[in-house]
Amino acid sequence: MAEITLDGISISYPATNGGEPYTAIRDVRMNVPAGRFVSVVGPTGCGKSTLLNAVAGLIEPSTGQVLIDGQPLRGRNARAGYLFQQDGLLPWKTVLDNVALGLQLRGVPTEERHERARDWIKRVGLTGFERSYPHQLSGGMRRRTSVAQTWIVDPDILLMDEPFGALDVQTRQIMENELLQLWTGSGKTVLFVTHDLDEAIALSDEVVVLAAGPGSHPVGRYEVTLDRPRDLLNIRTQPAFTEIYASIWADLRSEVMTSYERANPQAHLDD
Structure with missing residues (x-):
């Protein structure tokens, strides 16, 4: 189990064409307790992926620091696994070898890594597709492979x-x-970025709303008190889900409108 702490991090990118440097996120202070599932939502361009990349150690903060279990992160976060928007499957490798890739890079012997890969392929419901290549899979099957x-x-x-x-x-x-x-019972800490507020509420223990960029920062944190385990195929019809959604959307809608109006100064969404 691992705790994530963002201690006043800001991330700025160099100026282009003689303009001012762009500050994606500014003075972000946030804690994700060990074993919690926390989702981050916000308008397009608010720095959600930038924040995630900082926790992964792919971007070094301009100011502040990322702490993992209280220790400053230096370089790549070796304790984190990253599931990107686009899968990272290698087209020339089978499902079996793609799933086993991380173990191969760690020097795990072939027989052991294939045995462990077959177990994970079974867990994600892809038994029978071990020898298939990514181009032979549906989108959902590729996602299952990436999860494994x-x-x-x-x-x-x-x-x-x-x-x-x-x-x-x-x-x-x-x-x-x-x-x-x-995830249930695994003890793993999850930081999940999404545009979909429904998805964030359905999955999470807590939802964090980021302000419109530039210089984005958290403007709201909401506990999701829905009971676990959850049946996500039916949870959205529950009155408690609707109440939580309405509470979060009040803040998120304001940030979405601010972001839109900054990008389209002549627009008036409320007209």
């Missing part, structure tokens, strides 16, 4: 950047359910 590829190395932290955004609604809900089943 990420989990097989047993990271303490799972970072997920819109992992189901490209899937159709039905497949997405099935994948969300399967994700929760894998």
